[in-house]
Amino acid sequence: MPDVSDPVLEVVGLRKTFGDVVAVEEVSFAVRRGGSLAIVGESGSGKTTVAKMVTGQERPTAGTIRACGRDRSAPARGGAERRLRGREVQIVFQDPYSSLDPRQPVDRAIDEVLRLHRPDWSAPQRAERVVELVGMVGLDDRQGSALPRALSGGQRQRVAIARALAAEPEVLILDESVAALDVSIQAQVLNLLIDLRERLGITYVLISHDLAVVRQLTETVVVMHRGTIVERGRTEDVLDAPQHDYTRRLRASVPTPGWDLAAVRRALHETRPVRPLTPSC
Amino acid sequence: MSAVAAPVAGTRPVRGRRRTGLGATGWVSAAVVGLATLVAVVGPLVAPHDPNQADLVQAWIGPGGDHLVGLDVQGRDVLSRILAGARSSMLGPLLIVVICMLVGSLLGLVSAWRGGMVDAGVSAGLDILFAFPGVLLAALTAAVFGAGLWAAVLAMAVAYTPFVARLLRGAMLKERNQPYITALEVQGLGATAICLRHVLPNVFPFMVAQGSILFGYAVLDLAVISYLGIGVQPPDPDWGVMISENQSGILLGYPLPALCAGACIVAVVVAMNLLGERLLERAGKDGGR
Structure with missing residues (x-):
């Protein structure tokens, strides 16, 4: 990812474990003021956990999170600090x-x-x-x-x-915020979000698995797979010419006119060689 | 993840038409409860005779003349004792429910909100309390503080609190995990404000419904305690005491005084339970998103 000057949100070396399970590891990214970043990945890739750590719902096991230049890795002490953080980062959830x-x-x-x-x-x-x-x-x-x-x-x-x-807020996290809506309503809300960004200069962090939404709303993207970032860059570049196998697979899985399931299967097989079925027990 | 959520959101029932009625059963139950409450308030004032005026010569005289439901084992007017006894028979359970709800909601709220060690500690404490049956606690408090309505109320409140706290913890935990609560936390609103302005009001219909059911149980248990002689003390009128005093009448062929008191208890218990269930249904419909 190119160097970000004037980052409004900066995450360095983020790690989160739940017991023995490593949910997020070595996640670093930065978003410039007024910019927009998408965190893409399938269910369980750790993208929502990252969002929860940024909003303070989960405490990172390691790593730092800075918003507007102020650290928010540790829980807020006192009401004033809580409210100040509220004016830095806000979130819109999936389920309306x-x-x-x-x-x-x-x-x-x-x-x-x-x-x-x-x-x-x-x-x-x-x-x-x-x-x-x-x-x-x-x-x-x-x-x-x-x-x-x-x-x-x-x-x-x-x-x-x-x-x-x-x-x-300076930063608005959209955690699958349009995913639960009908397609036509989704388009309306997306337009509203694009419009609001132009008017307010607010920074978006979009958590999504929907590549079409990602393309419309963001300029940069990080792709998460099994808790780590596997690819990052400008949204167009990453979506048009994915470098990482996982990103290719993700892109091939999007249903489009003339969608070829066989191609998806081939893409899956390229990265995940089919093993003969052997009973495991 | 969201591919699954979308159809679920779409199939939600239309919420425009909301049934706010309790249904016929609910309204009849509410009427019975209302009547019992009214009697508890004005009963002693409208009682036709002094409920404690005994005349052993007139014991077990059946209904008629001046005494609509007859006279009891000591020749006291049964109707007057039923009316006067409503007060302790209704006030006791009310106090129990109020105490349980106050303490239970506080404990439930703290455990649901803090989770972790606090939750584990509170749960362990409640488990220990759970081990003591209410009647045993009542015997204990009667031994320590002397038998009476207050000792019985205290004992039953202690015995019911773990049950209530656990129920409310569940309901509050469910509420606490709603995204709108998280959104308020991210806004920076304090825990106390969130609990008082959002969690409690949303759990309140559930509390009322559970309180109503609990009231039914409390009426029954207090009657048992009075019957055993460690609750309200004779000659004070109380429905449980009346059953205890007049049980010999059942064998002697004068069952009316004991049955009257029993019928009052059954009516209130059944009405409270039915009403509670209707309210619970409504609370579920209302709060269920």
Whole structure:
């Protein structure tokens, strides 16, 4: 990966073990301010674990994580530090159904975040900002005061984005954020994300297994396989001319018009020679 | 991972039409519970006779005249004793449920939130408490503090708390692992605020439902304790005490006084259980995402 000047997020030598299982090993990457990085890999490759360590949900076994030049490898001490970290990195999850409190109307959920990060704002100031944020993610006023159960999956995901943006974070982690949506809704939310990035200059870290989404949303990519980074570079280069066997396999597995399963099988066989079936017990 | 999640999300039932009713059974149960509560509040005031006024000459006289349900073993008015006895028979279980829910939700919340060693420690403590049957604890507290309603309430609260704490720990752990809680943590909201503003309100319907079922058990257990003579002390009116006092009547051919008290207990227990189950169903429907 080319040297990144002015990195907003910098991860060096990250490692995470759960008991004897090594989930993540020697993961290093950096994202420039306003840039975008995709972490690609199949289920169990460790990409979500990396995201969890960046947001502070998991503590790294080794390695350092720096956001906006400040270390966040160790758990936050005290409320002020927690909130400061909240203004550095935010996350939008995959499942739009469980990522909102079912008892909290949309505007109150966003207001709660504003109260947290802008204690000096008056109630009318916050209300104005809530309306602005709701509009920013393409929801109308009625949807803005609705309970989550009245909203569709795509609308809920828009709310989750608005709530994350309420903290005005430097980095937004999108953990499979559009994966659970219908294709047409997915396209709308993707467009919203592209649009927001242009307007706000926010940095995206996209965790995904969907190469089409990765291509649309990011400029750089790292490919993870079994806990380590096996390939990295500009998104176009990596996706158009993958160097690593695993990346080739991943690309060949994407269903496209004229998709040739036999080719996928050949690609798999190239890297993973078929062993004759021998009973293991 | 998400290839599996997508169809699951798509097949979720439409949540527009929500059944908020309790159903006929639920409403009848609620009515019975309401009536019992009303009697517990105003019972002693509306009792036609002094519930403790005994007249041994009139023992075991059947219904009629001035005494709608007859007189008991000591010639006291059964109806008045049922009405007056509702207070201790309902207040005791209420106190038990409230104490259990307060202590149980605190323990459950702390274990679910902190996990690890804290969770293991609390669970171990609860396991030890689990080993003591409620009635044994009641005998113990009666021996230490003297027999009475308060000793029995304390004993049952201690006996039920591990059960409640474990139930609530499960419910709170489920809530704690919801992504919306994680999102609030990433925002930087403190644990206390998250628990008070989000976890507890979302688990509350479940608590009410479980509390209702627990109330039924508590009515029954307190009646047993009173029956055994280590709870409410005669001559104070109490449904459990009434069964104990009048059980000889069943053999002598005057079963009405004991049966009346028994019927009250059964009615409240069954109603509380049915109501609790309906509420639980609703809480599941409501909270289930």
